Amino acid sequence: MTEQNTEVDVVVIGGGPAGENVAGRVVRGGLSCAVVEDHLAGGECSYYACIPSKALLRPMELAAEVSRVRGLELAGPIDVPAVLAARDRAVAHLDDSGQADWIIGLPALLVRGRGRLAGDRLVEVTTHDGAVTRLRARHAVVLATGSVPVVPDVPGLAAARPWFSRNATSVRAVPSRLVVLGGGVVACEMAQALHALGATETTMLVRGDRLLGRMEPFAGELLADSLRAAGIDVRMGTKVTGVERAADGGPVTVLLAGGDQVEADELLVATGRRPATDGLQLDELGLELNGAVQVDDSMRVPGSGWLYAVGDVNGRNLLTHMGKYQARVCGDVIVARAHGRPDDALSLRDSADGRGAPQVVFTDPQVCAVGRTEEAARADGFEVRVVEYDMGRVAGASLQGERYQGRAKAVVDERRRVLLGVTFAGPAVAELLHAATIAVTAEVPLETLWHAVPAFPAVSEIWLRLLEEYGL
Numbered sequence: 001m002t003e004q005n006t007e008v009d010v011v012v013i014g015g016g017p018a019g020e021n022v023a024g025r026v027v028r029g030g031l032s033c034a035v036v037e038d039h040l041a042g043g044e045c046s047y048y049a050c051i052p053s054k055a056l057l058r059p060m061e062l063a064a065e066v067s068r069v070r071g072l073e074l075a076g077p078i079d080v081p082a083v084l085a086a087r088d089r090a091v092a093h094l095d096d097s098g099q100a101d102w103i104i105g106l107p108a109l110l111v112r113g114r115g116r117l118a119g120d121r122l123v124e125v126t127t128h129d130g131a132v133t134r135l136r137a138r139h140a141v142v143l144a145t146g147s148v149p150v151v152p153d154v155p156g157l158a159a160a161r162p163w164f165s166r167n168a169t170s171v172r173a174v175p176s177r178l179v180v181l182g183g184g185v186v187a188c189e190m191a192q193a194l195h196a197l198g199a200t201e202t203t204m205l206v207r208g209d210r211l212l213g214r215m216e217p218f219a220g221e222l223l224a225d226s227l228r229a230a231g232i233d234v235r236m237g238t239k240v241t242g243v244e245r246a247a248d249g250g251p252v253t254v255l256l257a258g259g260d261q262v263e264a265d266e267l268l269v270a271t272g273r274r275p276a277t278d279g280l281q282l283d284e285l286g287l288e289l290n291g292a293v294q295v296d297d298s299m300r301v302p303g304s305g306w307l308y309a310v311g312d313v314n315g316r317n318l319l320t321h322m323g324k325y326q327a328r329v330c331g332d333v334i335v336a337r338a339h340g341r342p343d344d345a346l347s348l349r350d351s352a353d354g355r356g357a358p359q360v361v362f363t364d365p366q367v368c369a370v371g372r373t374e375e376a377a378r379a380d381g382f383e384v385r386v387v388e389y390d391m392g393r394v395a396g397a398s399l400q401g402e403r404y405q406g407r408a409k410a411v412v413d414e415r416r417r418v419l420l421g422v423t424f425a426g427p428a429v430a431e432l433l434h435a436a437t438i439a440v441t442a443e444v445p446l447e448t449l450w451h452a453v454p455a456f457p458a459v460s461e462i463w464l465r466l467l468e469e470y471g472l
């Protein structure tokens with residue numbers, strides 16, 4: 001076993017979107033940086049999560065759009081091998097040389113191997129051949145190790161070799177019978193994609209009474225209607241009591257409280273993710289881990305002068321764009337502190353995560369939201385008024401296709417007359433979201449928004465309808 005020692009200004013553990021962006025910002029600020037990556041530069045998002053899932057969903061979404069436009073018809077069923085090939089291209093056939101070259105070209109040092117904290121500003125990396133590299137950071141160590149799936153404690157589950165999101169997004173042969181455990185984002189997106197790509201019997205087992213539990217209830221209801229209309233068996237209020245599968249393979253049987261059971265070729269478990277902190281040795285630094293690595297709004301671990309955490313591992317919002325935002329804050333803060341410059345500018349603090357991150361669920365209908373739901377706003381003590389509107393009544397939306405089903409909801413802070421949150425559910429509503437994000441972030445008074453005139457006949461006329469509904 002060989003040992004090497006290297007000193008740089010900043011060491012980043014994890015080369016996913018968050019880690020890469022920290023590296024980009026600190027190098028731009030004149031610091032040297034090493035990125036430690038155990039698997040693929042680019043992280044979960046690029047190869048197993050956002051990118052492949054959206055590549056698998058897009059044909060389903062477009063096919064649904066076509067089915068709503070009179071005079072158009074698909075020439076045939078979705079060409080599954082072609083879709084899987086397009087997915088493979090989207091993930092660069094799991095070849096990370098493009099992203100590795102980007103890191104190296106910053107320039108930054110890319111150290112391939114598993115990193116852990118070995119002391120004050122010290123990271124130890126074990127490479128795949130067993131060699132150990134010790135990286136000493138002059139200024140900061142940033143944890144950007146992402147998250148891993150939660151495995152529920154269900155008898156027989158682990159032995160039944162369930163699928164997790166990586167198996168679903170990397171699918172080579174779509175199972176005919178699929179059972180999905182969970183009603184969150186991964187469950188909804190992957191159930192719909194795999195059903196459209198050939199799963200003929202798809203069952204969703206949802207613990208609660210609705211899908212997308214963190215969003216406005218109407219969004220999950222519209223989505224459940226659409227999934228059911230597509231032939232997916234969405235079962236609410238279920239409790240899985242056991243899972244069985246013969247050791248030599250064959251179908252998997254999911255046992256439910258009440259005596260029911262579902263047999264399928266594969267079981268996809270999509271019951272959330274937890275921060276990837278195993279093996280980092282945080283406890284040895286005296287850090288108490290309550291699930292995620294807690295950070296302040298400059299992304300620094302409280303009580304430490306040098307340890308930061310960005311992206312999924314800090315548990316703020318498990319979304320790529322939020323991890324990258326945190327990374328920009330974190331990188332710039334580290335640069336400011338390293339150069340002894342003021343570190344308290346507005347751009348050097350995370351103010352977006354606590355307000356309610358923008359998110360798009362890429363199903364049909366799409367669901368997107370930013371800011372607080374009505375329930376969250378009331379819980380936070382705001383004086384709330386909500387307005388809702390059926391998007392099918394907007395001229396631009398009705399022109400998108402027949403049977404356009406959609407709904408919008410705005411949550412208003414009555415005292416300041418600004419938006420606290422906005423949710424849209426409907427076909428192709430994702431691009432409406434950024435206008436809402438600007439309005440919520442900038443706290444644009446409704447009286448000012450009134451003068452932002454939406455073009456006719458675009459779907460964005462929903463903004464006018466919401467304001468009229470409010471009484472303007």
Ligand SMILES: Cc1cc2nc3c(=O)[nH]c(=O)nc-3n(C[C@H](O)[C@H](O)[C@H](O)COP(=O)(O)OP(=O)(O)OC[C@H]3O[C@@H](n4cnc5c(N)ncnc54)[C@H](O)[C@@H]3O)c2cc1C
Pocket residue numbers: 013014015016017018019036037038039040041042043044045046048049050051053054113114115116144145146147165169186276279280310311312313317318319320321322323
């Ligand atoms: C199926 C699915 C679809 C998703 N779709 C979307 C979407 O459409 N939009 C969206 O915004 N978000 C989406 N997400 C969430 C998104 O993937 C994550 O929020 C994002 O990847 C987090 O980025 P990260 O850099 O924090 O972590 P990751 O992308 O997980 O990267 C962490 C990196 O750290 C490395 N690593 C971990 N531990 C070590 C160690 N000890 N030493 C060295 N390297 C280590 C890993 O190998 C990995 O490369 C999706 C998630 C899933 C599961």
Ligand SMILES: NC(=O)c1ccc[n+]([C@@H]2O[C@H](COP(=O)([O-])OP(=O)(O)OC[C@H]3O[C@@H](n4cnc5c(N)ncnc54)[C@H](O)[C@@H]3O)[C@@H](O)[C@H]2O)c1
Pocket residue numbers: 152153181182183184185186187189206207208212213270271272273317318319359360361362
């Ligand atoms: N388009 C996107 O933005 C996108 C897509 C996929 C994933 N993501 C992110 O990835 C993260 C993980 O997604 P996810 O869908 O796995 O998590 P999630 O937290 O969104 O949903 C988890 C679901 O599993 C259920 N659940 C939890 N424990 C259970 C148990 N023991 N038995 C039965 N059901 C159980 C929950 O009730 C919930 O319905 C999310 O935080 C999300 O932000 C984002």
